[in-house]
Amino acid sequence: MRSFESPSAANKLALxxxxxxxxNETSAGKxxxxxxxxxxxxxxxxxxxxxxxxxxxxxxxxxxxxIRREGKQTVAIVAIDPSSPFTGGAILxxxxxxxxxxxxxxxxxxxxASRGELGGLAxxxxxxxxxxxxxxxxxxxxxxxxxxxxxxxxxxxxxxxIVVESPGMGDDIQAIKAGILEIADILVVNKADRPGIxxxxxALRANLELGYSHRVNGKAGHAGFTENNAAVxxxxxxxxxxxxxxxxxxxxxxxxKAIADHRDYLQNSGLLAQRVRERLMxxxxxxxxxxxxxxxxxxxxxxRVSQVMDAVFTRKRSPASAVEELTRSLN
Ligand SMILES: Nc1nc2c(ncn2[C@@H]2O[C@H](COP(=O)(O)OP(=O)(O)OP(=O)(O)O)[C@@H](O)[C@H]2O)c(=O)[nH]1
Ligand SMILES: [Mg+2]
Numbered sequence: 001m002r003s004f005e006s007p008s009a010a011n012k013l014a015l016x017x018x019x020x021x022x023x024n025e026t027s028a029g030k031x032x033x034x035x036x037x038x039x040x041x042x043x044x045x046x047x048x049x050x051x052x053x054x055x056x057x058x059x060x061x062x063x064x065x066x067i068r069r070e071g072k073q074t075v076a077i078v079a080i081d082p083s084s085p086f087t088g089g090a091i092l093x094x095x096x097x098x099x100x101x102x103x104x105x106x107x108x109x110x111x112x113a114s115r116g117e118l119g120g121l122a123x124x125x126x127x128x129x130x131x132x133x134x135x136x137x138x139x140x141x142x143x144x145x146x147x148x149x150x151x152x153x154x155x156x157x158x159x160x161x162i163v164v165e166s167p168g169m170g171d172d173i174q175a176i177k178a179g180i181l182e183i184a185d186i187l188v189v190n191k192a193d194r195p196g197i198x199x200x201x202x203a204l205r206a207n208l209e210l211g212y213s214h215r216v217n218g219k220a221g222h223a224g225f226t227e228n229n230a231a232v233x234x235x236x237x238x239x240x241x242x243x244x245x246x247x248x249x250x251x252x253x254x255x256x257k258a259i260a261d262h263r264d265y266l267q268n269s270g271l272l273a274q275r276v277r278e279r280l281m282x283x284x285x286x287x288x289x290x291x292x293x294x295x296x297x298x299x300x301x302x303x304r305v306s307q308v309m310d311a312v313f314t315r316k317r318s319p320a321s322a323v324e325e326l327t328r329s330l331n
Contacts, residue, residue, distance in 0.1 A: 012108060015135055019110060022127040027085060033127055036134035041077075041276070043133040044263055047158030049144045049183075050081050054166040055190040058246035060141045064107055066252050068289060074106040075137035078128055080121065080144045108137060122153035123290070126283055129157060156282065159275060160262045162186045162255075166205060167196035180205060185241050186258050192243040192250060204241055237265050 021029030048056050049284065064075040101107045110128060112121070125142065132140050144154045155161050163184035168191065181187075187208065189201050240258050244251030266272035309327055311317040317325075 010074060012105075015108065015131070016110070018192045019128050019131055022131055023112065023124050025124075029127070033130060036131050040130050040133035043129075043137055043140050044160065044259075045129060045133075045140050045142065045158045046259060047142045047144065047155045047161040049155050049161065050164030050166075050188075052145055054164045055246045056143050056145075056164050059162075059164060059188065059190055059244060060143050061101065062244075062246050062249065062252060063141065063255065064101055066102075066249065067139060067256065068104055070256075074108075074136065076108040076132040076135075076137035076140045077101075077110065078132070078140065078142045079109070079111045080125065080142070083176065108132065108135075122157070123286060125154050126157055155289075157279065159266060159272060160185045160189055160259055162259075164188045164190050165200060166191040167194050167200040185237065185256070185262050187239050187241045188251075188255065189241060189243045190246050193248075197243065201241060201243065208239060208241070237262065265277055296327065296330060299329065 018029070018032055022033055023029070040096065048060050050056050060077055060079070064077060067075055078293060101109065110132075112125060112128065120149055129142065142154060142158060161183050163181060164184075165187065166189065181204075187204055189197060189204060191197070192226055242251055242254050242258060244255060255293075263272075266275065308322045312319055312322050
């Protein structure tokens with residue numbers, strides 16, 4: 001594990017292998033995660049989400065490149081489901097990314113495929129991010145296509161969530177349709193070189209103002225631990241709207257500053273500690289459910305389950321009583 005402390009080109013291969021163990025939930029992977037955890041908690045986790053083709057990969061790529069040019073921070077990129085069926089852009093984006101960044105020892109790039117099981121991807125992503133955090137990467141950029149519950153779960157992993165929108169679909173803001181606007185800490189209108197940028201920006205700002213009164217603790221949809229609220233009382237964070245051109249460098253100094261400002265805001269308001277606690281509680285509960293169900297499955301024969309479920313299907317038993325019956329040995 002010592003070899004993962006300072007990221008370098010030499011240990012990227014070892015890091016890749018370790019991440020595969022974690023993704024596949026092998027016993028070596030689980031042991032590594034336990035060890036990594038105690039050395040994690042330093043990295044700034046940044047979620048980048050938005051509809052297919054808005055330019056997330058290009059943006060993440062450019063961000064990493066410019067942050068590296070400043071030379072102060074190392075960057076890891078986790079791209080979720082890069083083989084998105086919606087656009088072919090991601091594959092091209094990934095290739096550009098590889099060429100631009102892969103020679104830099106301060107950059108690590110990992111792609112992750114979707115999982116079948118609900119919650120599986122979020123769990124695997126949390127594990128991978130934890131390993132990268134422990135390996136010492138300062139910033140971890142997590143790219144997800146903003147659609148569906150598992151994407152929202154992944155976005156919740158991040159300290160700072162960037163929602164990417166782009167013009168070209170009339171006034172139809174895709175992030176609003178997908179219901180991801182309310183998780184944004186920073187809004188980016190990418191492809192600012194395209195016509196329609198003003199309309200997109202205006203519609204976004206209007207929606208932001210509308211939704212703003214519903215925000216809780218600076219982040220809507222972040223219910224959970226609230227016992228600290230009296231002490232915290234943060235001034236509301238107003239998500240900035242930033243125009244970028246990811247194929248150039250336009251808007252990126254502003255975006256990098258907004259990311260740093262949000263990090264400072266979270267730290268100074270006490271929200272960072274609160275969010276980290278919420279996230280760890282989430283992770284604990286998710287793992288608890290996962291473990292209990294796995295143990296139960298290991299101890300319960302499928303024949304027994306179908307026997308009891310037959311009684312449910314014929315309405316001789318309620319689902320609740322089936323659960324009671326089938327978990328009796330665990331009590
Ligand atoms: N004109 C213009 N094109 C851009 C800009 N940013 C990205 N693109 C192009 O838009 C296409 C999609 O970009 P990606 O970065 O792959 O978008 P994405 O959101 O990651 O796409 P998915 O991962 O498939 O959801 C590519 O052809 C990019 O070159 C921009 O600022 N201006
Ligand atoms: Mg992409």
